[in-house]
Amino acid sequence: MNLTLKVWRQKDAKDKGGLETYQIKEVSEHSSFLEMLDMLNEQLINEGKEPVAFDHDCREGICGMCSLYINGEAHGPDRGVTTCQLHMRMFKDGDTIFIEPFRSKAFPVLKDLIVDRGSFERIQQAGGFISVNTSGNTQDANALPIAKPMADKAMDAATCIGCGACVATCKNSSAMLFVAAKVSQFSYLPQGQIERKERVLNMVEQMDKEGFGNCTNTGACEVECPKGISLEFIARMNSEYLSASIKSEN
Amino acid sequence: MSKGISSTSVGRKVLMALSGFFLMFFLLQHLLINMLSIISVDAFNEVSEFMGTNPLIQFALQPVLFFGIIFHLIMGMRLELQNRKARPIQYAMNKPSENASWMSRNMIITGVMIMLFMALHMVDFFLPTINAHYITHEHLDSFGMVAAKFANPVYVGIYLVAFVFLALHLMHGFQSAFQSVGFNHKKYTPTLKKLGTLYAILVPLGYAIVAIFHFVNSL
Structure with missing residues (x-):
């Protein structure tokens, strides 16, 4: 599938930032959203541009790092999933996808899509x-x-x-x-x-x-x-x- | 308590809920008296006279009511301002309707509309009552006053719109108040939510029926 991405780009915490538009082609509907972003970053590196900074770690849905607000919803349109578990089949060929960082005064943006x-x-x-005693005499939880x-x-x-x-x-x-x-x-x-x-x-x-x-x-x-x-x-x-x-x- | 309960976010929502419970109880009591105006002119006048002259109601309960209303309004606005500050940069693309009802997201709009209506309602009914009881000391024909106001279709229209806002506010407010005071139970909450919807429809509908009744009666 071919997609138009509107991605929030922000140099650092002090930068005002703004949305940038990117075109991405031949994305597999079986890939995860983060894999699609990996593709975008490869494309940007090949073009000599700065890749998009985004948080990710386990890619198994348990670390909670992938703080992305996708098309107006936290972790995108699917329910009960993190961004790594969001599959591209949730989108249609030709879609425009907005990708923004989580927004809150208490979650300041550090760079692009990464928040503190x-x-x-x-x-x-x-x-x-x-508070438990960890001196070696700890009681067995069971x-x-x-x-x-x-x-x-x-x-x-x-x-x-x-x-x-x-x-x-x-x-x-x-x-x-x-x-x-x-x-x-x-x-x-x-x-x-x-x-x-x-x-x-x-x-x-x-x-x-x-x-x-x-x-x-x-x-x-x-x-x-x-x-x-x-x-x-x-x-x-x-x-x-x-x-x-x-x-x-x- | 180390600090005043209103100084923390959890404390403030509890206070919003408690004042909300009080106002919901008042709404029911007010409606029951209004209903009397459909059933019996004499009974309505008698109860209105009692409510307007009884010292306990006038000097103890009425000030508590005014405090409750003003507190709920000011606290609601303060919370709204704080909440807006908590997200200084808005999303370019946001779909709030995907995960929350319109009623729950717009309590400030429905609330402010109800308060504007309340101001009109005070001018229409409360001030003439105070004037008759404490200033001119004339006998007040409560039923006559109600019947005269609702003969005007514009007034009836304004009141009906206000009752719609009231219904929307209560649809979220009723069940939300229980959640805020810490009551959420797998067995009882679903029933409580249904009860809340029923209350939110029946109470404003009751008020609307009284207004329409007097309008039709005037034709």
């Missing part, structure tokens, strides 16, 4: 962990009995790969789905109870500091999330937060 998602890291550092439904819920939340599609797609650039998943995964488990209150308070505080918007429950994040993280976790975070802030002695 350090804000997610800082939210994690604020409370997305459990020694703690956990009910299957609880373990399943925790796992559902833990499938979040922190890709940022929720922020990119939310009309408010809200990070609530990400933070909710990271808060919830521990809240179901006994290991997460000790720091439960501070965790939600600190992570929400950091989320606000980073400049993400407020959640208005549109549900767009849940639809675009490649891992199908449910809005149920945002409700859980809200109740965790309420309970923690009421009981907090600070």
Whole structure:
């Protein structure tokens, strides 16, 4: 298939940037979107031009690096997939495809299609962990009995790969789905109870500091999330937060 | 609480939801009194007189209501401004309708339209009531006032349009409020969403029926 690509090009974080138009020919419908971008970059290198910078790592749908907003949707028109799992058969011969970086004040563009998602890291550092003794006397995790439904819920939340599609797609650039998943995964488990209150308070505080918007429950994040993280976790975070802030002695 | 609850994003959405619950309860109560104007002129006048003169309602509940309305409006606008700032550069190509309903994305538009209507509604009904009860001390014929206003087709038209905006606002608002206070349950939420749609249709429809009834009656 032959395609017209409108790709966001930006030299560095300070550059204003803009859309550039490229033509690409003979793309296989079986190739992935990232393979198509590899083809484009080969073409640009052969023409002596600067290749398009884009993030990618595992190409198996689990690293969450490929932060692309394709034709008006995070990770493109398919559901439950990252960009590497998006196949070119989702497009038609002759299509024009817009490729933009994820947009949010908290995700500044570094170059072309690469954004800085350090804000997610800082939210994690604020409370997305459990403190365990790793001196060699660590208790075997299996020694703690956990009910299957609880373990399943925790796992559902833990499938979040922190890709940022929720922020990119939310009309408010809200990070609530990400933070909710990271808060919830521990809240179901006994290991997460000790720091439960501070965790939600600190992570929400950091989320606000980073400049993400407020959640208005549109549900767009849940639809675009490649891992199908449910809005149920945002409700859980809200109740965790309420309970923690009421009981907090600070 | 370390800081005021309104200083965090989660706290603000909880406050929006709580004021929303309060306003939804008020809407239902207001509608029930309006319905009386269809059933019995005397009963409607009697209840209107009670609502307009009872000190508990006038000096305790009414100020709470005004606070609730203004709070919901100002907080909604503040959130909207913050949310806009969170994405300084917009997408060149965006398809928001692919993953979220129009109602959920446009609460600020439907909300502001409802508030504009409220201003008109205050001038139409609230100010004449206050004037009669506290300034001129004349007897107020509440039913007569309602019947006279809704004899005007332009007024009926404006009110009907406002009720459509109200319905659109409630379609998202009802179920969203439960989510914001942390209630999302696999078993109950689907029913709650249906209940929300029913509320969002029936309540504005009830208001519309009252307006149309008085217009038809005036012909």
